[in-house]
Amino acid sequence: MIDVTLDMEQYDCPFIHATEEHELAFSAVHWEFDTARQQLQTRMAVEASDPFALDEGLDTLHDHDALHEYDLISKTDGVAHIRTAIDETAAMGTIREGGGYITGPFYIADGSEVWHVGFDDAGEADGTLSRLDRDNEYTVLERTTPEMPDLQGFVQNAGAAMKLIEGCQDLSDVERQTLETAANEGYFESPRSATLSTLADEFDVSKPAVSKNLRRGQRKMLSRVVDVMTELDK
Structure with a gap:
């Protein structure tokens, strides 16, 4: 090829x-x-x-x-x-x-x-x-x-990559925007440079609402990541 x-x-x-x-x-x-x-x-x-x-x-x-x-x-x-x-x-x-x-x-x-x-x-x-x-x-x-091992690696990893893409597609617009904003503004860093309060203010919703959107988005993506890790281990 x-x-x-x-x-x-x-x-x-x-x-x-x-x-x-x-x-x-x-x-x-x-x-x-x-x-x-x-x-x-x-x-x-x-x-x-x-x-x-x-x-x-x-x-x-x-x-x-x-x-x-x-x-x-x-x-x-x-x-x-x-x-x-x-x-x-x-x-x-x-x-x-x-x-x-x-x-x-x-x-x-x-x-x-x-x-x-x-x-x-x-x-x-x-x-x-x-x-x-x-x-x-x-x-x-x-x-x-490409050598045969390279082609085999590409084929084997293509399925794992598609699972991550499908995970992103499963997110609603609100979940995606909330995750992107949280990541960009440092919510997941230690120490945090963003909090639930600042995220809630940015989206003009309550803290429970923004927390729910974050947890839903994280749950969907983490489920896909675990599937991908399992597939790569195999």
Whole structure:
């Protein structure tokens, strides 16, 4: 297996177009290629410098001709979670036709996109990258040939990583915000630089309410962490 990390500039990608116009970034949470429709279906996390930039960027994305489906799943301040379906871009088509496949999440910001692409052998990789160079701007950031133990470790740990991700997704918006604020302001440090009182004041709720949100969030995450530790031990 040949693993290639590319920094791509695509002229027909709606996500790249949105990041050229506005200060925001897209991170793939899940993706799947629909061969019947020739469309890439994704769930994306979107981060912007502020709520205004987020709204403007999502409007630009929504208006792009290559975007066929768009659902706003959630939005909080400068962060959103969306589901989309877009046309297959020229670069995506070239890589698929050359035997390439996505091996990791992609990240889009400032008009370019970082891809992790795998090939079964060096000949496929060289030929596809050569064809890709005819109509696209890209830079090879890294090219590696993982050894079998590395691949086994990646596969074995992928399940553990997904459990942590699922734990984060299980949190409600209030629980997530409470945990993030508590961690950022030093509630879990010793000595504490934040207390239940200061957290309650920040969220404009009672101390029992903020304590309940903290305990619920901690219980959900700790349950996942224990599962992950057990899986890693195995």
